[in-house]
Amino acid sequence: MLEAKAKPVDVAVGILTRENGDVLLGQRPAGKPYAGYWEFPGGKVEPGEDVFSALQREFVEELGVTIVSAEPWCCVEHVYEHAHVRLYFYISRDWRGEPQSLEGQAFAWQGLVDVTPLLPATIPLLEWLDQLRYARTGS
């Protein structure tokens, strides 16, 4: 039966960038589906919450970081065995604080991302992100 997967769950995901272009990834803690997989920080949008507010809340809860502003980048849907998710990716260069591991998760700033394994729905995003970050003209 596909019924449980029919209605997508909205998820707010943030790509926090530093001035040198590095982006922040986190590792999913034990007890969650795909524990140990790397992802961009974020989480499910709660009922009555808008996506950007969910993004701000998740970053405070998980990392103690305040997102001042972020631009919506892209939206990707993926059907896992545990859920059908609709991921809203934001890019933020304007944030405050120093990331802390408030849920016991590992995190890492990455240039060219080389942490594995990555959540399946996030893998294609990295290629697009590298095009954005490291696009070269000419040559």
Ligand SMILES: Nc1nc2c([nH]c(=O)n2[C@H]2C[C@H](O)[C@@H](COP(=O)(O)OP(=O)(O)OP(=O)(O)O)O2)c(=O)[nH]1
């Ligand atoms: N944060 C995040 N989630 C992702 C990414 N890629 C991807 O497929 N997902 C999926 C995995 C999960 O099914 C879903 C996020 O839900 P979650 O369980 O981590 O959310 P949450 O922190 O609100 O968790 P909880 O309250 O239910 O414990 O989105 C990504 O890059 N970042």
